[in-house]
Amino acid sequence: MTRPTLTSLLGSRVRPDVRAMHAYAVQSSAGMLKLDAMENPHRLSPTLQQALGERLGAVALNRYPGARLQDLRQALAAHAGIPEGFDLLLGNGSDEIISLLSMACAVPGATVLAPEPGFVMYAVSAALQGVRFVGVPLRTDLELDEAAMLAAIAEHQPTLLYLAYPNNPTANLWDDAVIERLIEAAPGFVVIDEAYQPFAGRSYLDRLARHEHVLLMRTMSKFGLAGVRIGYLVGRSAAIREFDKVRPPYNISVLNAECALFALEHAEVFAAQARDIVAQRAVLSAGLQALPGVEVFRSDANMVLVRLPRLDGETADVASTVFQRLKARGVLVKNMAGFHPLLANCLRLTVGTADENQRLLTALKDSLCPAPT
Numbered sequence: 001m002t003r004p005t006l007t008s009l010l011g012s013r014v015r016p017d018v019r020a021m022h023a024y025a026v027q028s029s030a031g032m033l034k035l036d037a038m039e040n041p042h043r044l045s046p047t048l049q050q051a052l053g054e055r056l057g058a059v060a061l062n063r064y065p066g067a068r069l070q071d072l073r074q075a076l077a078a079h080a081g082i083p084e085g086f087d088l089l090l091g092n093g094s095d096e097i098i099s100l101l102s103m104a105c106a107v108p109g110a111t112v113l114a115p116e117p118g119f120v121m122y123a124v125s126a127a128l129q130g131v132r133f134v135g136v137p138l139r140t141d142l143e144l145d146e147a148a149m150l151a152a153i154a155e156h157q158p159t160l161l162y163l164a165y166p167n168n169p170t171a172n173l174w175d176d177a178v179i180e181r182l183i184e185a186a187p188g189f190v191v192i193d194e195a196y197q198p199f200a201g202r203s204y205l206d207r208l209a210r211h212e213h214v215l216l217m218r219t220m221s222k223f224g225l226a227g228v229r230i231g232y233l234v235g236r237s238a239a240i241r242e243f244d245k246v247r248p249p250y251n252i253s254v255l256n257a258e259c260a261l262f263a264l265e266h267a268e269v270f271a272a273q274a275r276d277i278v279a280q281r282a283v284l285s286a287g288l289q290a291l292p293g294v295e296v297f298r299s300d301a302n303m304v305l306v307r308l309p310r311l312d313g314e315t316a317d318v319a320s321t322v323f324q325r326l327k328a329r330g331v332l333v334k335n336m337a338g339f340h341p342l343l344a345n346c347l348r349l350t351v352g353t354a355d356e357n358q359r360l361l362t363a364l365k366d367s368l369c370p371a372p373t
């Protein structure tokens with residue numbers, strides 16, 4: 001027998017759907033003003049860097065993660081204020097929790113349903129588990145289309161219904177009364193994804209005890225620790241116990257856990273940063289509104305979605321043109337062209353510091369009407 005070549009192995013033994021996929025593209029950002037990924041613009045202060053360094057240096061790296069994860073679960077439960085009878089599952093970011101939910105619920109015929117445009121990982125992780133994904137378009141004002149959602153729920157009987165609260169990339173919180181009616185109609189689990197809770201002003205947490213089938217997902221990424229990779233799912237203890245079985249036993253690094261515990265001990269620093277970002281969001285939105293022809297959508301998160309006016313003589317999606325011009329000026333944002341028809345000519349801008357937002361506004365103004373050269 002001749003051994004198959006690597007090329008033929010890749011062609012015959014790797015799943016065809018995996019071969020047809022594109023890898024998740026992380027844009028290169030070296031030397032750029034990075035406003036593309038809803039990261040917190042603030043780093044730890046030198047004092048906190050020093051203190052964290054000492055803490056991390058003392059961690060037993062020779063041991064697998066153990067009891068410290070219990071401390072982290074308790075600290076997160078206290079931080080979030082989770083009710084009696086509820087428990088918490090830890091993920092390597094919310095991304096991993098979304099994968100674990102798809103995996104745990106991948107029975108034949110299962111469907112994952114979410115409004116679109118929405119967070120891409122709901123569809124990606126469903127596909128990777130062989131679970132069907134159904135996206136239901138939002139209305140043109142980017143609110144939930146209640147009738148379409150109810151019809152899709154009745155038709156597809158989704159195992160998992162994701163509602164991002166606020167949504168990414170539209171940045172808005174949807175109508176609570178509509179959400180409540182969707183939850184009541186849902187025959188499976190409903191996951192309320194509160195990644196942007198630090199900036200939102202409202203949370204589903206106080207309503208969580210009303211329904212047994214609702215799960216709440218949060219992350220430390222938008223809180224200010226995107227590099228640390230800690231997400232968590234809150235649900236009834238019986239549900240969390242079940243989902244926890246598919247979690248790899250050592251998915252949370254001892255370093256990640258220690259960083260998260262450290263950050264929670266200094267939660268007031270991050271809360272102050274979130275308040276500043278919310279204030280800067282208003283300044284940025286007003287500055288964007290003052291640009292001729294730019295449509296600014298309401299934001300309850302640390303990003304602002306804008307629709308750009310058509311440029312003279314341009315036929316392509318204007319977002320792609322302006323994205324490139326911003327990039328040439330050293331500003332990296334997210335180009336939503338081609339992402340969903342509802343987002344034609346749209347850019348998603350992460351809210352930065354006052355100074356960063358000013359640089360973004362100047363670069364955007366120049367990009368919309370570049371000076372003749």
Ligand SMILES: *Cc1c(COP(=O)(O)O)cnc(C)c1O
Pocket residue numbers: 038092093094095096119164167168193195218219220221222226230231
């Ligand atoms: C950023 C984001 C997350 C967080 O993902 P992590 O893996 O925790 O970084 C989850 N849901 C939505 C809607 C997001 O935008």
